[in-house]
Amino acid sequence: MTTPLRKDAARNWDRIVAVARALVDQGTPLQLNDVASRAGLGVGTVYRHFATPEALLETVATPCLEALAAHGRQGLADTDPWHALEAFLFHTVEAQVTDASLAPVAAATTDTLPRTTELKETLQSVGSALLDRARDAGAVRHDLAAADLVPLMCGIAYAVNVHGGTPTDRIDIAHRYLATLLEGLHTTPQHA
Numbered sequence: 001m002t003t004p005l006r007k008d009a010a011r012n013w014d015r016i017v018a019v020a021r022a023l024v025d026q027g028t029p030l031q032l033n034d035v036a037s038r039a040g041l042g043v044g045t046v047y048r049h050f051a052t053p054e055a056l057l058e059t060v061a062t063p064c065l066e067a068l069a070a071h072g073r074q075g076l077a078d079t080d081p082w083h084a085l086e087a088f089l090f091h092t093v094e095a096q097v098t099d100a101s102l103a104p105v106a107a108a109t110t111d112t113l114p115r116t117t118e119l120k121e122t123l124q125s126v127g128s129a130l131l132d133r134a135r136d137a138g139a140v141r142h143d144l145a146a147a148d149l150v151p152l153m154c155g156i157a158y159a160v161n162v163h164g165g166t167p168t169d170r171i172d173i174a175h176r177y178l179a180t181l182l183e184g185l186h187t188t189p190q191h192a
Helices: 007-026 032-039 043-049 053-077 081-098 102-107 114-136 146-163 167-185
Strands: none
Touching (some): 007 032, 007 043, 007 053, 032 043, 053 102, 053 114, 081 102, 081 114, 102 146, 146 167
16 A cells, blocks of 8 residues: 655645646657756656656556546446447547547557556456457457457547547547447347
8 A cells, every 4th residue: 555645745746747747738748857847846856756757657647547447347337238339439539539648658568657557458458348248249340359449549549630620629520430430340230
């Protein structure tokens, strides 16, 4: 069990993460010295909380990863396998186009924080289980593999980024592109 941070340390941690979030949202690479300066803190304070920029970026991405994992787990309880997969993919693509920290953390081949590894493994496991359930129910093309989902979702996010627009426009476009993709993946179960 981790020891709770002192109030001043917790305030500093919150300030560092907020500054990092703003930088990531602006597309600015995280540099701990820059984060310290913008947060009005000493460099040592930032390094005490986050040894590397990767650790800070993963911390920024953690709430998004946690929310996606929760949506996936909720989907496993849904009695309609197609609806569960569809809802999970809609949450995923929406997160991809609204949270700039998600793509670099998801794409990293190694993680700095054990929590990041745990969440990424959960997402992979839940996504595979949701796809397997939909495939077993005859609701998804039989040739669609779990490994296909990530590049398909990344393709949609890339297309939305190229298209641009306001945040609301980007979400609407992502939903439209995903709905089109899902129409191509969806099958009607054959009953004997």
